[in-house]
Amino acid sequence: MTAASSSSAPETEAATEAATGAPLLEVRGLAYDYGRVTAVQDCGFEAAAGGVVALIGGNGAGKTTTVQCVAGALRPRAGTIRFDGRDITGLPAHEAVELGLALVPEGRQVFQQLTVHENLLVAGRVQRARADLSANLDKVYTLFPRLKERRAQNAGSLSGGEQQMLAIGRGLMTGPRLLILDEPSLGLSPILVTTIFRLIGALNAEGITILIVEQNLHQTLTMADHAYVLEKGRVVRSGGGRELLDDPAVKAAYLGVA
């Protein structure tokens, strides 16, 4: 067992990849404080249109705070967030959704006392997707036959995996171009985790850009085109998903192998 942390592993600097045009999402110098505690500091990353980008890191690294700032649920102290070339820093969440940016929040947060169908209807009424409401419902129900079976049940009565499907379905109802998933595999059985990841891959294949926050590193990095490692609210490392997976420092810190 070599102490990987001390070895000067090849510094994978923010790889300036041959970016085809401007990225769909571009975050620069993001900072957010909870009271006097800084959660995110000078955090920057980007997501190319059509790609899968991952934010990884341990508990308290600032991943959730970062994506909540991006989605407009939190208002950053500093930094800029550009979506599709437009500055959306500080834009409230219900307006960010209208631009095609959907966050599936950590812990699913389904509307427990609404039925499955009502959960989907609420989100499906955003202006950008209202005209496609019935098509979107069909799409979600085709994607998740389980939800269709349980459409009249209260969301609170669903299992964890079903609630995650509903949370993703709710996000899809808004017709997103960028789908942000915050810990979609949290608390799910290994089989369900695989199902969810396969689904995310399918959504990406349809052209939806994916930004995923995960602690489940192996499957995340296997799927991601590009990943950023967050530590104490900063990006400390970034690179291709596979590349990071083989990075001894990442392995040591997050996979428990040296």
Add this chain to the structure above:
Amino acid sequence: MLLFLQTTINGLVLGGIYSLAAVGFSLIFGVIGIVNLTHGIFVIAGAYMAMALFAAAGVDPLLAIPLIGAVLFAVGYAYQRTIIDWAISRASVEASLVVTFGMAMVFRNLLQLWFGPDVQTITPSYSFDSVAIGPIRVDMVRLAALGASMALLTGLTLMLARTHFGRAMRAVAQQPLAASLSGLNVRRIHGLTFGVSAALAGASGAIIGIVQPFSASSEVAWTLNAFIVVVLGGIGSPAGALAGGLVLGLINAYTATYVSPALTQAMMFLVLVLMLLLRPQGILGAAYGESR
């Protein structure tokens, strides 16, 4: 037996009015988490508006409900988007307790200045008519009051269950973050919830005006009644308000008939305390579950 039946009918009629007067209070607590101590003001303001319309233009209080509701909807919306929202965003949800208490005092005194301190009643033409159901007689006004209350409560229930706005209100009540991520403007829905609550309170005020005497200072009693109804029935749903209102109405009527009219308030609070000790979630439980 006849006395018992008559008392029961009176209690149920009173209960229907209590339900309507309380449902908005319940809605605001369920959706926004605020104990709105200004609630009784909206009730009494509705009663005064009905009185003024009746005196000035002879408009029947029950027919004036749409107009009163519309005005108070606007007032309630504006009140939430300014004073209440400022208090919550700068301090805390708890701060709204102090703010609404203070605003209730301000409004009560304004109503007193405007309409005077006297106890008022509204007496439409059918005030002294009554309907006989077998040996029991029910005042026409009470019957009309009960009918109007039930119609409005049914309307609210349907709106919450069937419309996008109703679903949005419930979604915001349960998961404000997820609601905003689903494209709902949470602050606006909070404002609209206040508007609906004030409109329903005003409607109940117009109904109360034809059934009972009122004055500016009776707003305190209506806020307290709403509080008791909500504790009895359960938070956040029209059904809970109806259950709580009917129970409160019956307690009131039975106490007045069989114990002493002077002890109705004491009995109401005794039941309130017992309820809090034995079943704090109310008869029907909280409509929005564990969300709060």
